[in-house]
Amino acid sequence: MSSRQVLQVFEQYQKSRTQFVQTIAELSSRPQNIEILQNAGVMSLLRPLLLDIVPTIQQTAALALGRLANYNDDLAEAVVKGDILPQLVYSLAEQNRFYKKAAAFVLRAVAKHSPQLAQSVVDCGALDALVICLEEFDPGVKEAAAWALGYIARHNAELSQSVVDAGAVPLLVLCIQEPELSLKRISASALSDICKHSPELAQTVVDAGAIAHLAQMILNPDAKLKRQVFSALSQIAKHSVDLAEMVVEAEIFPAVLTCLKDIDEYVRKNTATLIREIVKHTPELAQLVVNAGGVAAVVDYVGESKGNVRLPGVMMLGYVAAHSENLAMAVIVSKGVTQLAITLAEEPEDHIQAAAAWALGQIGRHTPEHAKAVAVANVLPKLLQCYLRADASEDLQTKSKKALKNILQKCVHLPALEPLLHDAPANILKHVVGQFSKVLPHDAKARRLFVTSGGLKKVQEIKAEPGSALHEYINTINNCYPEEIVRYYSPGYSEQLLERVEQYQPVA
Amino acid sequence: MATVVRILERNSTIMEEVFERHKLAEEDRHREFDASVKIQAWFRAARVRAYIKYLHRCANIVQKVWRGYLGRGIFRELVKQQVMIMRMNYYNAMATKIQKIWRGYYTRKYVHNYYSRKQYLEGLMVKNEIIRNELAEYTEQKAADRQHAEAIAAQKKLLEEASKRHYLISTEVVPSIYNSPFKPHPDEMEFILRSVQPRPPTGPKPKRDNRSGIIVPQSPPLPLSEPLPPIAQKLQGPFRPPNEVLKQRFKALQPTLRVQTSFTSVDEAREAMKAKEWVMRVNDNIFEPFTRRTVPYESYLHTTSKYGHLPYGTRYFREENLAQHITSSNFKTVVSPIPVFEKLNDTYAKGTDTVPGNPV
Numbered sequence: 001m002s003s004r005q006v007l008q009v010f011e012q013y014q015k016s017r018t019q020f021v022q023t024i025a026e027l028s029s030r031p032q033n034i035e036i037l038q039n040a041g042v043m044s045l046l047r048p049l050l051l052d053i054v055p056t057i058q059q060t061a062a063l064a065l066g067r068l069a070n071y072n073d074d075l076a077e078a079v080v081k082g083d084i085l086p087q088l089v090y091s092l093a094e095q096n097r098f099y100k101k102a103a104a105f106v107l108r109a110v111a112k113h114s115p116q117l118a119q120s121v122v123d124c125g126a127l128d129a130l131v132i133c134l135e136e137f138d139p140g141v142k143e144a145a146a147w148a149l150g151y152i153a154r155h156n157a158e159l160s161q162s163v164v165d166a167g168a169v170p171l172l173v174l175c176i177q178e179p180e181l182s183l184k185r186i187s188a189s190a191l192s193d194i195c196k197h198s199p200e201l202a203q204t205v206v207d208a209g210a211i212a213h214l215a216q217m218i219l220n221p222d223a224k225l226k227r228q229v230f231s232a233l234s235q236i237a238k239h240s241v242d243l244a245e246m247v248v249e250a251e252i253f254p255a256v257l258t259c260l261k262d263i264d265e266y267v268r269k270n271t272a273t274l275i276r277e278i279v280k281h282t283p284e285l286a287q288l289v290v291n292a293g294g295v296a297a298v299v300d301y302v303g304e305s306k307g308n309v310r311l312p313g314v315m316m317l318g319y320v321a322a323h324s325e326n327l328a329m330a331v332i333v334s335k336g337v338t339q340l341a342i343t344l345a346e347e348p349e350d351h352i353q354a355a356a357a358w359a360l361g362q363i364g365r366h367t368p369e370h371a372k373a374v375a376v377a378n379v380l381p382k383l384l385q386c387y388l389r390a391d392a393s394e395d396l397q398t399k400s401k402k403a404l405k406n407i408l409q410k411c412v413h414l415p416a417l418e419p420l421l422h423d424a425p426a427n428i429l430k431h432v433v434g435q436f437s438k439v440l441p442h443d444a445k446a447r448r449l450f451v452t453s454g455g456l457k458k459v460q461e462i463k464a465e466p467g468s469a470l471h472e473y474i475n476t477i478n479n480c481y482p483e484e485i486v487r488y489y490s491p492g493y494s495e496q497l498l499e500r501v502e503q504y505q506p507v508a
Numbered sequence: 509m510a511t512v513v514r515i516l517e518r519n520s521t522i523m524e525e526v527f528e529r530h531k532l533a534e535e536d537r538h539r540e541f542d543a544s545v546k547i548q549a550w551f552r553a554a555r556v557r558a559y560i561k562y563l564h565r566c567a568n569i570v571q572k573v574w575r576g577y578l579g580r581g582i583f584r585e586l587v588k589q590q591v592m593i594m595r596m597n598y599y600n601a602m603a604t605k606i607q608k609i610w611r612g613y614y615t616r617k618y619v620h621n622y623y624s625r626k627q628y629l630e631g632l633m634v635k636n637e638i639i640r641n642e643l644a645e646y647t648e649q650k651a652a653d654r655q656h657a658e659a660i661a662a663q664k665k666l667l668e669e670a671s672k673r674h675y676l677i678s679t680e681v682v683p684s685i686y687n688s689p690f691k692p693h694p695d696e697m698e699f700i701l702r703s704v705q706p707r708p709p710t711g712p713k714p715k716r717d718n719r720s721g722i723i724v725p726q727s728p729p730l731p732l733s734e735p736l737p738p739i740a741q742k743l744q745g746p747f748r749p750p751n752e753v754l755k756q757r758f759k760a761l762q763p764t765l766r767v768q769t770s771f772t773s774v775d776e777a778r779e780a781m782k783a784k785e786w787v788m789r790v791n792d793n794i795f796e797p798f799t800r801r802t803v804p805y806e807s808y809l810h811t812t813s814k815y816g817h818l819p820y821g822t823r824y825f826r827e828e829n830l831a832q833h834i835t836s837s838n839f840k841t842v843v844s845p846i847p848v849f850e851k852l853n854d855t856y857a858k859g860t861d862t863v864p865g866n867p868v
Contacts, residue, residue, distance in 0.1 A: 257639065261647045263654075290632065293639030300640060326625065333629050334636050 014054060021049055021057050025064035034071045042068065043078050050087055055096060062088065062102035066109045073113035080110060080117060085124040092129040097138040104133060104144035108151050115155035122152060122159060127166035134171035139180040146175055146183070150190030157197035164194060164204050173208045176217075185225045188214065192232035199239035206236060206246055215250035223264035230259070230270035238277040244285055248278060253289070257297040265309050272301060272312035279316055283323035290327060295320060295334040302339045311352055314343055318359030325366035332373045337363060341377040344386070354396040357383055361403025368412045375407065375416035383407075384424060404428055412439050414446055421458045430470045433459065437476040447480055456481065457489040667704055670697065674706035763847065771844055 024042060027033045042064075049061035065084065069076040079085065088103040095103075107126050111118040126148070133145035149168050153160035168190075175187035191210055195202040210232070217229045233252070237244040252274075259271040275294055279286045289295070295317070302313040317336045321328035331337070337360070344356040360383070364374035374380075386392055386400040408431040411417060420432045436455070440447050450456055456477070464471035478486045487493055515522065616622070678684035678698065686695035714723045747753075770776065807817075830836075 258643065258646050261643050261650070263650070291635070293635045296636030296639050297643060300643065326628075329625075329629060330632055333633050 014057075017049065017052065017057055018054070018060070021046075021060040021064060025060050025067065028064050028067040028071075031071060034068060034075070037068065038075060038078075043075075043082055047082055047084055047087075050084065050091075055099060058091075058095070059099045059102045062099065062106050066102060066105035068109075069106060070109035070112070073117065076110045076113045076117050079106065080120045085110070085121060085126065089124050089126045089129050092126070093132060097136065097141045100133055100136065100141045101138075101144045104130060104141070104148045108144070108148035111148060112151045112154075115159065118152045118155050118159050121148075122162050127152070127163060127168070131166045131168050131171060134168065134175060139178060139183045142175055142178070143180070143183045143186050146172060146187045146190045150186065150193045153190065153197075154193040157201065160194045160197050160201055164201060169194065169205055169208045169210075173205075173210045173213060176210070176213045181222050181225055184217065185222075185228050188217075188225065188228035188232050192228060192235045195232065196235040196238075199243065202236045202239045202243055206243060211236065211246055211250045215247075215252050218252055218255050218259065223262065223267050226259060226262065226267045227264065227270050230267065230274050234270060234274035234277045237274060238280075241281045241285070244278045244281045247274075248285065248288065253292045253294075257292070257294060260297050260301040265305065268301060268305060269309045269312060272298060272309075272316060276312045276316035276319060280319040283327065286320045286323045286327050290320060290330045295331055295336060299331075299334050299336045299339045302336075302343060307347070307349070308352070310343060310347070311355055314340065314352065314355045314359050318355065318362045321359065322362040325370065328363045328366050328370050331363055332370065337374055337377045337379070341379045341382065344379065344382050350393040350396045353386055354393070354399040357386060357396065357400040357403045361399070361406045364403070364407035365410060368410050371407050371410035372413040372416075375411050375413045378416075380404065380407065380411075380416055381419055381423075384420060384428065387428070388425070401428075405431060408432060408435060411435055414439060414449070418453055418455055421455055426470070429462065430473070433462070433470060433473040433477070437473040440477055440480045451481070451485065451489075456485070460486065460490045666700065670700045671704045671707045674701055674704060677701040767845065767847060771841070 024037065024046065028037060028042075046061050046065050046068075049057055050065070052058050052061065065079060069079045085107070088106055092100055092103045092107075107121055107130065111121045130145045130149055133141050134149075136142055136145070149163050149172070153163040172187045172191055172194075176184055176191070178184060191205055191214075195205045214229050214233055217225060220226060220229070233247055237247040256271055256274065260268055262268050262271070275289060275298060279289050279294075298313045298316050302310055302317070305313070317331055317340060321331045321336075340356050340360050340363075344353055344360065347353055347356070360374055360379055364371045364379075383400045383404045387397055387404060389396075392400075405428075408417070408420075408428070412435060414436065417432050417435055420428065421436075424432055436450070436459070440450060459474055459477055462470070462474060464474055676684050676686060676697075678687040678694075683689050683694075684698065684701075686698040686701065688695075716722065717724050748756075
């Protein structure tokens with residue numbers, strides 16, 4: 001036998017290995033094949049191929065493995081159990097950039113499913129290797145490593161702390177400054193995942209100087225990058241006043257408002273979230289946003305968007321109004337109440353309605369002036385309806401009840417209160433009648449109107465237990481009127497009159 | 509005596525009367541005694557009563573005066589207290605009024621000034637309006653940009669499509685489907701087809717990376733070179749291009765530094781320096797220090813040996829026989845160099861490293 005024939009055997013073997021791995025990688029990209037592949041025992045076949053002498057086969061095997069692990073957590077767990085991770089981590093430091101990319105992909109796919117899997121990735125020392133990959137020259141490798149780090153940090157504070165301890169943050173901040181858009185995107189997302197857990201983690205990210213670089217990218221035309229940038233900024237700002245102030249000091253303000261008009265709805269949502277996270281801390285920050293015209297922009301944004309995208313805007317209005325009456329007034333003059341009323345009426349979902357109800361309650365609770373502004377928007381019946389609706393969630397019920405109570409306790413705008421007299425349950429009615437009993441003794445015109453509009457009749461029909469607050473309120477109202485009128489409107493008065501007619505003896 | 513007689517005459521009666529009277533007296537003695545006792549008792553009692561009454565009156569007076577005195581004291585105290593209460597009430601009322609006014613003033617000035625609040629809210633509304641307008645403008649502009657980009661993309665796509673289907677263009681003899689003879693005008697596509705070039709034939713299939721699918725460039729791109737000069741302007745024959753000829757013809761004289769400097773410049777400079785030194789010199793006798801120390805000459809190791817000086821390197825560099833010299837002074841060139849020879853290196857031939865027009 002000649003040496004050519006001998007070598008041909010090897011060549012054939014290598015060729016068929018390559019073909020096998022490539023086919024598996026292609027098959028595993030389709031979800032319907034994965035179960036079959038799993039049952040065929042693909043894991044145990046791929047594992048030796050990771051150690052193959054041909055780099056292409058190694059890479060393709062890692063890719064196939066990553067695709068499998070990406071599919072569900074069972075397969076990811078199988079990867080962990082198969083002791084594949086230490087191999088990958090070891091080769092992450094050794095091999096060429098294509099292999100690094102594929103290995104980081106596998107780590108990411110494993111870490112994405114659950115905190116336990118992410119922890120096992122951390123346990124096999126992947127963090128240091130990934131952080132070294134962040135220093136690589138190739139942007140593709142950096143991207144894959146940043147992605148994997150982000151997925152590890154996403155789960156909980158401990159994992160993210162371990163990512164921080166591995167020294168990933170300064171390198172991620174460097175990655176943001178790279179020219180490649182996808183790398184920027186992914187590292188911004190990783191930073192966002194790191195900051196979201198605790199103030200300390202956010203502080204480390206801020207200390208690495210991330211805010212300035214993130215703030216520069218606000219006006220970037222790429223929508224996906226903007227999504228991540230706003231998400232990262234809001235995750236930083238949400239923890240404490242100091243962090244929020246640092247975000248504000250990056251002079252994001254007039255620029256952010258234009259992003260509320262972006263075409264991409266997630267950019268809009270994340271922008272609104274950022275504004276909400278800034279505003280919720282102190283009245284001063286809220287005032288700053290209001291003075292920058294933020295409320296008007298958010299009100300427009302609430303009007304233009306639908307569904308869940310609306311939610312941060314609605315909450316932002318609530319937070320602003322909650323701080324002080326001046327700010328609540330600012331929301332009112334920016335036509336926020338109308339927009340919130342529309343939201344309350346339009347949105348079918350309970351949690352958005354609950355948020356709108358809460359925001360309205362925050363606006364109306366300050367002074368009678370505020371309550372009037374809310375009541376004039378015809379919100380009270382809608383709130384009552386939310387409270388009474390049979391299929392309303394518990395949260396919506398409590399929120400709308402609280403809002404109603406807050407508004408009613410300040411409201412002296414009687415025309416808006418009157419409809420509530422007719423269809424409110426006792427615990428709401430108490431507040432309504434209470435408001436009437438406060439206003440009527442001092443206002444002659446209102447007393448007259450109260451009679452003509454049938455309010456007095458309704459009040460007489462209320463059955464109140466003697467000694468209760470409601471009873472006292474009713475007494476106060478009755479004392480404002482002459483006795484005949486009160487009796488005239490009391491139920492059963494016509495029968496009494498008829499009886500008197502029967503008993504009357506005409507004088508002969 | 510008569511009296512006694514008369515008395516004695518009447519003695520019998522007298523005795524009786526005395527007896528009678530004694531008897532009466534004896535009979536009434538107890539009564540009278542009791543009566544007198546009673547009278548005395550009454551009198552004494554009356555007197556004592558009168559005295560006691562008197563004492564009482566006196567006591568009353570004393571008490572009256574004393575109580576009056578005390579009462580007036582108490583009354584004064586009461587009045588004082590009452591006045592104090594009145595005053596305190598008054599002061600409090602006044603303090604309340606001051607506080608009220610101050611608080612009103614303070615609140616209006618610093619806490620809640622209705623007018624400044626109103627102004628602020630009006631300002632806010634204006635600001636909101638501005639922001640809304642700006643945002644509306646921004647969205648409009650963005651939409652316009654997008655539309656523009658889409659239009660350009662559509663146009664590009666249309667042109668691409670047209671160049672792909674360029675074979676559908678009508679010839680002079682055969683009208684194409686876009687140029688129906690049954691219609692008054694040809695279709696718009698026809699004009700587009702006329703305006704574009706047909707697509708050039710595709711080259712060899714680009715090589716793709718096995719795994720990533722990225723196109724692998726055949727070889728590193730060549731460095732960009734200057735475009736070749738236009739062909740049409742070249743004259744036929746072994747002539748240089750006219751601009752080069754003109755450049756050569758009107759080239760300014762650029763003598764070399766050697767040509768520019770005078771041949772005797774070194775001597776001239778030396779002369780000038782000497783003259784200048786002579787002018788500047790104050791005293792022809794050179795100053796010498798007061799303590800003239802004679803330092804023994806330390807000869808260099810290189811230039812001396814134990815046999816004395818080595819004249820080579822200081823006296824001469826090569827052997828010369830001065831005796832055979834015609835003249836004792838050195839030769840000197842007296843003719844200046846010829847400029848034409850200076851340019852001997854400048855050639856017009858291509859392929860050498862010197863470029864015409866650039867003096868070396």
